[in-house]
Amino acid sequence: MSLGLDVSLARGAFRxxxxxxxPPGLTALFGPSGSGKTTVIACLAGLxxxxxxxxxxxxxxxxxxxxxxxxxxxxxxxxxxFQEARLLPHLSVRQNLDYGxxxxxxxxxxxxxxxxxxxVGLLGLGHLLARRPAGLSGGEGQRVAIGRALLSRPRLLLxxxxxxxxxxxxxxxxxxxxxxLRDAAGLPIVYVSHAVSEVARLADTLVVLEGGRVAAAxxxxxxLRRGELGPEHAAQGGSRLDMVVAGxxxxxxxxxxxxxxxxxxxxxxxxxxxxxxxxxxxxxDVLVATQVPLGLSARNVLPGTVxxxxxxxxxxxxxxxxxxxxxxxxxxxxxxxxxxxLAPGRPVFAVVKSVAFxxxxxxxxxxxxxxxx
Amino acid sequence: xxxxxxxxRLGLTPDEWTAIALSLRVAAVATAASLGPGLAVxxxxxxxxxxxxxxxxxxxxxxxxxxxxxxxxxxxxxxGRRGPVGAALAEIGIVLSFRWTGAALACAVMGFPxxxxxxxxxxxxxDRRVEQAAATLGASPWAVFRTVTLPLAMPGILAGAVLAFxxxxxxxxxxxxxxxxxxxETQTLPSAIYTLTQVPGGEAGAxxxxxxxxxxxxxxxxxxxxxxxRLARRLGAA
Numbered sequence: 001m002s003l004g005l006d007v008s009l010a011r012g013a014f015r016x017x018x019x020x021x022x023p024p025g026l027t028a029l030f031g032p033s034g035s036g037k038t039t040v041i042a043c044l045a046g047l048x049x050x051x052x053x054x055x056x057x058x059x060x061x062x063x064x065x066x067x068x069x070x071x072x073x074x075x076x077x078x079x080x081x082f083q084e085a086r087l088l089p090h091l092s093v094r095q096n097l098d099y100g101x102x103x104x105x106x107x108x109x110x111x112x113x114x115x116x117x118x119x120v121g122l123l124g125l126g127h128l129l130a131r132r133p134a135g136l137s138g139g140e141g142q143r144v145a146i147g148r149a150l151l152s153r154p155r156l157l158l159x160x161x162x163x164x165x166x167x168x169x170x171x172x173x174x175x176x177x178x179x180x181l182r183d184a185a186g187l188p189i190v191y192v193s194h195a196v197s198e199v200a201r202l203a204d205t206l207v208v209l210e211g212g213r214v215a216a217a218x219x220x221x222x223x224l225r226r227g228e229l230g231p232e233h234a235a236q237g238g239s240r241l242d243m244v245v246a247g248x249x250x251x252x253x254x255x256x257x258x259x260x261x262x263x264x265x266x267x268x269x270x271x272x273x274x275x276x277x278x279x280x281x282x283x284x285d286v287l288v289a290t291q292v293p294l295g296l297s298a299r300n301v302l303p304g305t306v307x308x309x310x311x312x313x314x315x316x317x318x319x320x321x322x323x324x325x326x327x328x329x330x331x332x333x334x335x336x337x338x339x340x341x342l343a344p345g346r347p348v349f350a351v352v353k354s355v356a357f358x359x360x361x362x363x364x365x366x367x368x369x370x371x372x373x
Numbered sequence: 374x375x376x377x378x379x380x381x382r383l384g385l386t387p388d389e390w391t392a393i394a395l396s397l398r399v400a401a402v403a404t405a406a407s408l409g410p411g412l413a414v415x416x417x418x419x420x421x422x423x424x425x426x427x428x429x430x431x432x433x434x435x436x437x438x439x440x441x442x443x444x445x446x447x448x449x450x451x452x453g454r455r456g457p458v459g460a461a462l463a464e465i466g467i468v469l470s471f472r473w474t475g476a477a478l479a480c481a482v483m484g485f486p487x488x489x490x491x492x493x494x495x496x497x498x499x500d501r502r503v504e505q506a507a508a509t510l511g512a513s514p515w516a517v518f519r520t521v522t523l524p525l526a527m528p529g530i531l532a533g534a535v536l537a538f539x540x541x542x543x544x545x546x547x548x549x550x551x552x553x554x555x556x557x558e559t560q561t562l563p564s565a566i567y568t569l570t571q572v573p574g575g576e577a578g579a580x581x582x583x584x585x586x587x588x589x590x591x592x593x594x595x596x597x598x599x600x601x602x603r604l605a606r607r608l609g610a611a
Contacts, residue, residue: 047505073508074516086506090524090607099520103511132607145506152510 003027003156003188007043007053007063016040016050016212025204026182026189028220030196032232035209037192041160044190045080046073057156074103079154081162085141087133093144094129100152108153114185119147123177139170146177150187157181160192172360178202179364196236200224200280201363225329226310227283227318234312238282239328242365245275254299254354260325265299266357276365285356286330288319289349290340300352304328306344309337321350383581391557392565393585399473399561400541403480404534407488411533415492437486441546448479448551475552476559480544484537491536495529496522528604535597539590562586 006019016036029037042048044055046062049070055063057078062071079100087096097116101109120126123143133141142162149157159178163171179202181187193199199206203220208230216228220240223229227237243259248268255269257277271277293301304323311317317337321328328350332342342348385393418430436444452459452469459470469475499522507517523530545563552559554568566582569575 045509047508072514073505074511074513076509077511078509080506080509082502082506084502086500086503088503088507088521099507099512100510103513103516148510 002056002058003190004054004056005040005044007040007050007055009039009043009048009050009053014039014212018209018212018214020207020214020217022190022205022207024186024188026178026191026202027205027207028199028203029190029192029207029209030194030199030203030233031209031215031230032194034211035230036212037194037209038160039212040209041080041158041190041192044156045078045158046071046076047080060155077153077155079149079152079157081142081145081149081157081159083161083164085133085136085138085145087136087141087144087148089133091133092129093125093131093133093136096133096144097125097129097148097151099148104153111153113153114150116151119150122180123147137170138166139173142166142170142174143177146174146181150181150185155188157187157189158192159189161194162191163193163195163198168360175201176364183364196224196229196233197280197358197361200238200240201278201361224280225283225320225327227312227329227331235284235316235331236282237329238280238285239326240278240280241326242276242278244365245269245271245273245277247273261323261328262302263300264302264352265354266362267354267359269359269362278363278365279357280361281328281352282356283318283329283331285352286328287351288321288330288332288336288340288342289351290342290346292349293351296351297353298351299354300350302328302350302352304348304350306342306346306348308344309342321348323350383584385581385585386578388556389565389578389582392560392562392582395473395476395557395560396542396562397589399476399480400538402474402477403484403541404488404538406477407481407485407537408530408534411485411488411537412492412530415489415496415533418489419493419496433489434486436483436547441483441544442550444482445479445547445550448475448482448547452478452551469552471552471555471559473552473558476548476561477541479547479551480541481537483544483547484540487540488533488537491529491533492526495526495532498529499525528601531597531600531604535593539593542586542589542593 002024003022007016009016016039018036018040029040031037039048043050050063050065052065053063061069062076063069088099091099123146125143125147128136128140128144136144163174166174182189182202191202199220206218206220206223207214208216208223208228210230215230216223224237225239227234229237241259241261243257243264246256246258246263248255253268254265257264257266269277302323304321307320307322307327309317309319315334317332317334319330319332319337319342321330330350414433418426449470450456452475454460454463454470462469469478504517504521507521512520543563545567548559548561549564554560554564562582566579569579569582
């Protein structure tokens with residue numbers, strides 16, 4: 001699946017002027033509230049009509065104002081998970097899940113894909129089927145909404161901050177499900193978020209919106225490392241690493257990870273050895289030393305060389321290190337860079353505290369081997 | 374409990390029974406015939422913005438504020454044998470003036486604003502976001518209306534129908550002006566009560582019919598209340 005979108009729309013004082021293309025996988029729309037993320041989703045779903053534009057999904061033109069093409073929402077086959085569950089209140093959970101099926105042609109309904117029981121199992125909805133939406137918790141409702149969208153057999157799934165209304169525990173419950181959809185079902189997803197941690201876990205492609213325009217777009221890994229997340233979140237960028245659980249150390253309560261960057265220790269993860277994981281190393285949590293540091297509390301000391309230095313305008317410098325086969329970004333002050341005489345090619349040591357990682361934010365690895373659903 | 378002995382004890386005369394049966398028939402037909410147009414007008418007023426919307430709204434509400442006699446007279450002018458609509462209908466064999474069908478038309482017109490009002494409020498209360506969600510699941514606008522809008526607005530639609538039915542049972546001014554007061558043809562419950570109060574010795578009969586009228590109205594209200602509660606429970610936590 002590839003996605004091409006180029007739309008403009010004016011509603012009162014708000015102007016949207018967004019164009020991007022995205023390869024298959026999960027595309028995150030990231031930006032502060034009011035940046036136009038939800039409007040882009042509405043344009044994709046056919047719930048808002050751009051003044052001008054073109055939307056092509058997988059070679060199929062959904063909108064082309066020049067050619068007077070505008071497919072209505074019900075013929076786009078784009079599933080939407082909204083911020084609120086928006087379940088049909090007069091139907092049971094089972095009827096909500098089945099709702100989309102009655103509009104599928106026989107051929108599409110019989111085509112291979114996620115079946116009712118698969119979706120119920122994947123989302124853990126078995127005990128809820130007879131219930132009414134009014135009796136569901138926020139997390140349960142959102143799981144039903146995801147299941148309902150999946151069972152309508154969409155070509156593309158849109159998720160508009162599906163976790164915004166949920167507490168941390170419910171988020172932790174649903175994020176792995178989204179990772180499984182992305183990896184196992186191979187379903188193309190456009191995911192709206194204003195949380196860096198969610199984007200870092202989920203996104204293959206990142207589109208950063210700012211005031212109704214695209215501030216940056218490209219592979220998520222590069223944009224995160226360069227901190228191209230808009231002015232508000234620039235300091236929250238970091239290096240996203242795909243690693244594997246190498247072992248647990250019960251004495252220290254830490255889990256060892258291995259990957260291209262070298263070994264890393266993080267707070268204990270309840271995951272089996274060999275499980276792929278994905279984590280963000282925030283650039284501002286990375287220290288740089290020119291010699292092997294001694295008498296240091298930090299657990300992670302990774303040898304590497306300076307690859308480049310980019311001044312960031314606000315007195316900070318982004319230093320990118322080559323550590324093993326991975327790139328690691330560090331956010332340092334100009335003064336530190338000068339004192340340490342950092343320059344490209346110089347061998348250094350990157351230092352990261354284990355507690356810099358919140359186990360809540362460590363996701364499942366991306367597409368390494370088959371994943372059970 | 375068998376209601377027949379109680380009804381027998383009321384000692385209703387055959388003429389009084391006729392008036393009651395006619396009233397029920399007129400009210401039922403008036404309500405049933407208004408349902409479709411009422412729902413259509415309510416939906417248009419609730420959902421559409423167009424020039425002339427205020428005019429339509431005013432026109433629908435007119436019977437509520439006009440003296441019923443005026444409404445009845447206007448109906449007579451339009452639907453009478455020599456009225457523009459009445460003459461055209463007479464060509465194809467439909468005569469409304471001085472017939473029970475005319476009484477039903479008068480009752481339908483008088484009850485229309487009440488019905489539309491209740492339906493419109495309930496349509497406006499339906500969450501548009503849920504309708505959008507249904508559309509993204511593949512439901513066409515008509516399917517959304519059938520499977521989402523209509524069931525969610527059902528309590529208000531029923532309330533509108535009951536209001537219109539109750540109004541039709543009690544309609545007097547427009548009916549008597551348009552179709553007169555012919556026993557067995559256009560003499561509905563209120564007309565019969567009126568007639569009985571105008572003749573010597575009619576008080577007992579008038580009182581009997583008043584009791585029946587109160588009972589029927591209470592019954593209709595109670596039934597709608599029960600239905601609304603059942604629907605509300607379906608929408609609430611199961």
